Amino acid sequence: MREQVFWGWGEPGAGPSLPEHAGRFLHEELGLPGTVVEAPVALADVRLRPPALPAGLRARLAAAVGGEHVLDDAGTRVLRCRGKSYLDLLAQRAGDCEAASDAVVRPAGHEQVAAVLAVCAEAGVAVVPFGGGTSVVGGLEAPRDGFAGVVSLDLGRMDAVESVDVRSLTAVLGPGLRLPEAERALGRHGLRLAHVPQSFEWATVGGCVATRSAGQSSTGHGRIDENVVAVRCATPAGELATLGAPASAAGPALRELVVGSEGAIGVITRAALRIRPLAPAERREGWFARSFSDGVDALRRLEQEGMAPDIARLSDETETRVSLALAGPGGAMRRAGLAATRALGYGDGCLLVLGWEGEERAIGARRRPAAALLRRAGLLYAGRGPGEAWAHARFAGPHLRDDLLDRGALAETLETATSWTGLEALRDAVAGALRGTLGGAVVGCHVSHLYPTGASLYFTVLAARDRSDPVGQWESAKRAASDAIAAAGATITHHHAVGRDHGPWLAKEHGALGVELLRALKERCDPAGIMNPGVLAERF
Numbered sequence: 277m278r279e280q281v282f283w284g285w286g287e288p289g290a291g292p293s294l295p296e297h298a299g300r301f302l303h304e305e306l307g308l309p310g311t312v313v314e315a316p317v318a319l320a321d322v323r324l325r326p327p328a329l330p331a332g333l334r335a336r337l338a339a340a341v342g343g344e345h346v347l348d349d350a351g352t353r354v355l356r357c358r359g360k361s362y363l364d365l366l367a368q369r370a371g372d373c374e375a376a377s378d379a380v381v382r383p384a385g386h387e388q389v390a391a392v393l394a395v396c397a398e399a400g401v402a403v404v405p406f407g408g409g410t411s412v413v414g415g416l417e418a419p420r421d422g423f424a425g426v427v428s429l430d431l432g433r434m435d436a437v438e439s440v441d442v443r444s445l446t447a448v449l450g451p452g453l454r455l456p457e458a459e460r461a462l463g464r465h466g467l468r469l470a471h472v473p474q475s476f477e478w479a480t481v482g483g484c485v486a487t488r489s490a491g492q493s494s495t496g497h498g499r500i501d502e503n504v505v506a507v508r509c510a511t512p513a514g515e516l517a518t519l520g521a522p523a524s525a526a527g528p529a530l531r532e533l534v535v536g537s538e539g540a541i542g543v544i545t546r547a548a549l550r551i552r553p554l555a556p557a558e559r560r561e562g563w564f565a566r567s568f569s570d571g572v573d574a575l576r577r578l579e580q581e582g583m584a585p586d587i588a589r590l591s592d593e594t595e596t597r598v599s600l601a602l603a604g605p606g607g608a609m610r611r612a613g614l615a616a617t618r619a620l621g622y623g624d625g626c627l628l629v630l631g632w633e634g635e636e637r638a639i640g641a642r643r644r645p646a647a648a649l650l651r652r653a654g655l656l657y658a659g660r661g662p663g664e665a666w667a668h669a670r671f672a673g674p675h676l677r678d679d680l681l682d683r684g685a686l687a688e689t690l691e692t693a694t695s696w697t698g699l700e701a702l703r704d705a706v707a708g709a710l711r712g713t714l715g716g717a718v719v720g721c722h723v724s725h726l727y728p729t730g731a732s733l734y735f736t737v738l739a740a741r742d743r744s745d746p747v748g749q750w751e752s753a754k755r756a757a758s759d760a761i762a763a764a765g766a767t768i769t770h771h772h773a774v775g776r777d778h779g780p781w782l783a784k785e786h787g788a789l790g791v792e793l794l795r796a797l798k799e800r801c802d803p804a805g806i807m808n809p810g811v812l813a814e815r816f
């Protein structure tokens with residue numbers, strides 16, 4: 277079984293590290309020493325309460341899934357204690373794992389999941405579905421009060437490719453299948469899912485469906501929710517399964533009650549997803565816009581005029597500057613940056629990365645009008661280098677975050693989406709809120725995931741960590757940013773999901789009746805309230 281380190285990203289020693297010159301950047305920009313100032317605790321030093329399930333429950337769980345699949349050793353529990361947000365990592369690095377579940381249960385199929393839910397509902401034990409453990413919104417840390425215990429339901433054994441319909445271009449996949457394994461298995465049929473979030477290496481099919489995730493090529497291939505054909509969900513009240521018909525007028529789509537339900541009503545035990553042929557060719561490239569405004573408008577026109585590429589990602593001035601500063605000396609990003617600096621008017625501009633996938637000729641046919649539009653809009657072509665450099669480093673961020681945390685930095689991201697009309701004002705409001713609460717922070721932003729009516733904004737925040745109150749420091753910044761998002765009428769989350777962290781803002785988005793409807797759904801499917809308590813709305 278592949279497992280990540282409990283305090284950070286990836287397997288021990290995997291992944292890239294910050295380049296040498298990053299220390300100088302951290303010193304100049306954030307006033308940090310630039311050297312390692314702290315390290316995560318060892319597993320032996322983690323604080324963990326002894327497992328405490330009600331008498332007889334362990335035996336009943338073992339009867340449901342097999343004794344060897346009910347685990348309560350420290351390593352297994354600590355790794356499933358929480359997700360991978362900045363605050364999660366701070367707690368894990370400090371060895372604060374008192375919130376860990378009492379046992380990790382690993383079912384092998386729908387019936388076993390249903391049996392575990394029945395046992396836990398009867399005993400009043402909370403159940404937290406666990407896919408890849410990459411939640412960044414507090415989706416995996418259940419409160420203990422009011423429950424006789426907490427069980428983490430690890431779906432890793434349910435990782436089958438159940439069937440592939442090459443003619444209809446659909447595949448039925450187990451929830452615990454990790455995305456790289458899904459791509460490998462589908463690749464053998466000449467097919468692919470083409471769902472590539474930055475958490476690709478670890479995220480699972482079930483976790484992505486449960487959180488409505490968006491991959492880096494979602495502009496071209498759609499978010500996961502746009503690709504879900506059918507779902508099967510085990511709830512404490514029974515099975516909820518939907519048809520795989522391509523479209524239906526049979527009332528509101530019940531599939532949508534399960535997609536994005538974050539384990540609050542049940543466990544997704546199977547998902548039928550749209551798949552597509554493997555892409556024989558890929559082209560990635562960079563452009564520079566003189567300003568964020570110019571770049572946003574060019575993206576809007578590409579999308580609305582039917583010329584959008586599969587990947588489109590426009591960094592604002594700060595994100596562009598930081599990316600160029602942290603790129604290795606002589607790297608393609610840096611060379612492209614210097615070239616652009618020389619080109620009058622683009623020096624402090626914004627880097628746009630575009631990507632196309634498919635047949636070589638089809639890429640050419642799609643790209644030509646898009647490139648012409650960008651030139652007319654005043655953007656400067658920077659060659660393939662920046663696009664290739666982005667592709668090369670596309671999974672590096674979470675590894676580098678561990679290094680940043682070692683060096684005393686606050687490093688976190690947040691995201692939202694709004695209309696084209698409101699996009700720039702929203703960027704200014706959220707960045708302003710973050711800078712206002714975190715004096716001296718570096719706040720970069722990029723636009724990605726384009727839609728005819730608007731796009732997503734993704735913020736990356738770097739600051740010197742307040743060592744006396746790091747949790748309070750980030751909580752107040754995140755609250756200010758979330759308030760700014762809600763005040764602008766934007767969504768509290770475009771793809772990270774609600775979890776427990778975004779619950780306080782859900783009523784602003786859905787209204788009181790909307791939240792009541794979610795509550796009613798939860799109460800009907802999960803009368804004992806054991807399913808991932810606290811996610812989706814503060815406390816049902």
Ligand SMILES: Cc1cc2nc3c(=O)[nH]c(=O)nc-3n(C[C@H](O)[C@H](O)[C@H](O)COP(=O)(O)OP(=O)(O)OC[C@H]3O[C@@H](n4cnc5c(N)ncnc54)[C@H](O)[C@@H]3O)c2cc1C
Binds near residue numbers: 360410411415487537
């Ligand atoms: C470094 C990093 C980069 C990321 N990049 C992206 C990105 O590019 N795009 C994006 O959309 N998200 C991104 N995320 C967020 C996260 O990876 C996604 O939300 C992902 O969908 C979670 O998948 P997972 O398998 O890890 O789920 P988990 O983290 O294990 O679970 C997420 C939530 O879903 C529930 N759940 C999991 N499986 C099931 C199931 N079978 N049935 C019911 N409920 C279930 C869990 O209880 C939890 O509430 C990123 C996270 C990190 C740490």
